[in-house]
Amino acid sequence: MKSLPRELMAVERLLEQQAPDGPSVALRSRTLDAVLNVLPIDSLPEQQSLSNDSCMPHKLDAVSALSLLGMSLSLAWIGVGWLFFHEHPSPDSIRPPATLQAQARAVGMEPGYPFLALDVAASDTPAARSASKEPAPHPHYMRTLGDNPLPVASDEVGVFLKRQAPLIDLIRYGTERDQCRFNRDWSRPKVWMLVQETGEMRELARLLSLSARRQAVDGHPAEAIADVARLSRMGEHAARDPLGISSFVGMAIDGLALSTLAEVLPKVTHADQLNAIDPLRLSQASEMLSAAKSALLFDEAMGLTNAADIADKRIGWSKFYDQTLTGSSGRETLFGLLWVDPFYRNFVLRGDVDDFRRRCRGGIHLMSNLFHFYHRDPDARRRILAESSKLDGAGLYSQLFMPAFSKLNGAGWRSEARRNIAGVLLAATRYRLATGSLPESLEALVPEYLPYAPVDVFAQDHALLKLVSTDSELTVYSIGDNCRDDGGPRPESEPSDGKDDIGLSMKR
Amino acid sequence: MISCPIEEDIPRRHQVADPLAQSLAAGTPSAFAELYDRFAARLVKTARRMGCHPAATEDIVHDLFVAMARSRANFESVDNLDAYVFTALRHAVARHQQRRRLEHAAHSRAAENLLRRDDRATDAPPSANESLAHALASLPPEQREAVGLEIDGGLTFAEIGAVAGISPNTAASRYRYALEKLRILLIDSFVNE
Numbered sequence: 258m259k260s261l262p263r264e265l266m267a268v269e270r271l272l273e274q275q276a277p278d279g280p281s282v283a284l285r286s287r288t289l290d291a292v293l294n295v296l297p298i299d300s301l302p303e304q305q306s307l308s309n310d311s312c313m314p315h316k317l318d319a320v321s322a323l324s325l326l327g328m329s330l331s332l333a334w335i336g337v338g339w340l341f342f343h344e345h346p347s348p349d350s351i352r353p354p355a356t357l358q359a360q361a362r363a364v365g366m367e368p369g370y371p372f373l374a375l376d377v378a379a380s381d382t383p384a385a386r387s388a389s390k391e392p393a394p395h396p397h398y399m400r401t402l403g404d405n406p407l408p409v410a411s412d413e414v415g416v417f418l419k420r421q422a423p424l425i426d427l428i429r430y431g432t433e434r435d436q437c438r439f440n441r442d443w444s445r446p447k448v449w450m451l452v453q454e455t456g457e458m459r460e461l462a463r464l465l466s467l468s469a470r471r472q473a474v475d476g477h478p479a480e481a482i483a484d485v486a487r488l489s490r491m492g493e494h495a496a497r498d499p500l501g502i503s504s505f506v507g508m509a510i511d512g513l514a515l516s517t518l519a520e521v522l523p524k525v526t527h528a529d530q531l532n533a534i535d536p537l538r539l540s541q542a543s544e545m546l547s548a549a550k551s552a553l554l555f556d557e558a559m560g561l562t563n564a565a566d567i568a569d570k571r572i573g574w575s576k577f578y579d580q581t582l583t584g585s586s587g588r589e590t591l592f593g594l595l596w597v598d599p600f601y602r603n604f605v606l607r608g609d610v611d612d613f614r615r616r617c618r619g620g621i622h623l624m625s626n627l628f629h630f631y632h633r634d635p636d637a638r639r640r641i642l643a644e645s646s647k648l649d650g651a652g653l654y655s656q657l658f659m660p661a662f663s664k665l666n667g668a669g670w671r672s673e674a675r676r677n678i679a680g681v682l683l684a685a686t687r688y689r690l691a692t693g694s695l696p697e698s699l700e701a702l703v704p705e706y707l708p709y710a711p712v713d714v715f716a717q718d719h720a721l722l723k724l725v726s727t728d729s730e731l732t733v734y735s736i737g738d739n740c741r742d743d744g745g746p747r748p749e750s751e752p753s754d755g756k757d758d759i760g761l762s763m764k765r
Numbered sequence: 766m767i768s769c770p771i772e773e774d775i776p777r778r779h780q781v782a783d784p785l786a787q788s789l790a791a792g793t794p795s796a797f798a799e800l801y802d803r804f805a806a807r808l809v810k811t812a813r814r815m816g817c818h819p820a821a822t823e824d825i826v827h828d829l830f831v832a833m834a835r836s837r838a839n840f841e842s843v844d845n846l847d848a849y850v851f852t853a854l855r856h857a858v859a860r861h862q863q864r865r866r867l868e869h870a871a872h873s874r875a876a877e878n879l880l881r882r883d884d885r886a887t888d889a890p891p892s893a894n895e896s897l898a899h900a901l902a903s904l905p906p907e908q909r910e911a912v913g914l915e916i917d918g919g920l921t922f923a924e925i926g927a928v929a930g931i932s933p934n935t936a937a938s939r940y941r942y943a944l945e946k947l948r949i950l951l952i953d954s955f956v957n958e
Contacts, residue, residue: 265944268951272916275897277813279806280823288805288827289798295834296792 282435409470418471425468428461432487432494455506458495462488462510466517473521479530481521486533488514496548499555501660504548508672511545515679519761522686536683545672549665550624556660557617564610564654567602609652616655620662624669635715635740642666667738670714674735674759677711678722681733682763695731695765699724715740715759723760734760783846789833790840797834800850805830807918808854814913815858816902821865829857848927851918855910855928862906900950908943915940 261269407413418425469484492514496507518534525531566572623641646663681699684706688696696702699710699721713722713735725732725745736742737757746760785803788796805826812822833840833853843849901909907929914925925936 261941261944264948265941268944268948269916271897271951272912272947276917277810278819280809280826284805284809284823284827285801288801288830289794291827291831292797292801292834293794295831296794296797296837 473524483533560658609654612652732762810917811913911939
């Protein structure tokens, strides 16, 4: 305890009030990265110990011996195919890569969603239902952010956005941050662990998109464009979490940003209003791709961690589905207790893990090295992707846990195509602002508004993206993965019928 | 004199070995993340209050954490983590300021002269923040250090004593003298306005 005269306490209070600024956000990751470089590699966290004495039993224990009794049943149930693996990995070779928990602790959007959820709950009152005359569980919410929303310019949307203004500001604040990661226990990764958060981020992205479109309608295109840029960053944030699902959600939010951009651009009246969008950044899908590569590595690590848990008898095959895929505690069954787990551990796991690793290596190689190598040969790319996605003869483990290499790769290409298309729309808007009309061809934009006419990443022979200009709108599209021109993107309300053109339309 | 009962001043948590220190000695990365979260903001603020340039402060703290990671074995014998970390900061700041003094003594004098001329040229009175910064800058380094460690570092006088190698009563005296001098300087600045 210290007793100070009042006048000195006033000075003390002044010093406390005028405290110097704290460290920048970036200092944390910079410092901890440097610290990790200094620490010995053995001390990295979450290394699953697969030492000889803790897992991968070399001798049969009593329960394992009993499992031999059930072998004939197991052969019928599991299938003889998995016993054909011949090159078993040593325990050390299935050591999963370390994940740095320290880097996964930043919190970004997490506080935001409850606001939206509260609004949903608040609007889901009996009074609201009777007033809206709709039996839907969340009438207000569904009519503003749902599949068949009200017109952006409607009063109801305005009221909704006004009520959500604090949340929208919070989302904007969140997108300004360096990164946005949810605080999860990455030392025990599970497939389901980010499903909720990524779902919530998509809802928040829809809200920000709605706000951007409303601002454009209300005559504030610069603010709308700034929100589009934030939406794009939100997509990058979502994609940076180290799971395949995060990459998919990131690309989906990125796609939403680009379609919002297409809707907002016709309202732009001056080139300065486009300042928030960086054309160079827009034309680069590399952020999404590098995030996807990290996600694939983590998916592999997660699979290996689970394999280590099985090997270490921490989880059993009989509880595996519940614990790993659904997140519930799982119930041990008599069937599993007796013989399935020991049998799988002793006779199948090594071969399964070997198969899983081999396939993961191939998939990551495909994503890392071949992505740009096959940039100009979509046919070869399609062939390789189809080959890599086959799981013929794959082990049970690979069948369950194989990361979605092929789908993620395809999503990456679609994301690149969409960004190229958005880049053309942006350039076309600058053209409109300079000349008073939209361009009739891609060539009209080069070189003043675009450094080069972008090729369609799905088309053979360096064919360019298609540009179709009508009286009402300008559409730019790619022929998509089926390599066939289906006449442009179909409206969302229509069935696909095998048509997969990817495009964006901008009203005149 | 400020009454400073040492027993009360030392938090109980420091009377047993901090488990974090053991994890740090073992080189556990998550322990260093926890160390950062516990200390970084206080360290940066304290270093800034001790007169380091804001731009240099983050480098000092960054290097400090790296140095502590390199010599992590020292954590094994640490009982009071706060005192250990702030002692390390004090040394780092002293080294930094010594280097700066040697390198830029001449430049500083020239810049100071320029600033004085600029001060005379401007009619606007200094803000409260500027007045406080000027007043702090005019304190002797050891008093400024006591203010930084107490206000921004959140250390007790016993801990300040351990950090600076002085008795807790001396630490308390330095702090009080600093406040008195600041009060006089601040009153002067308001009167001169």
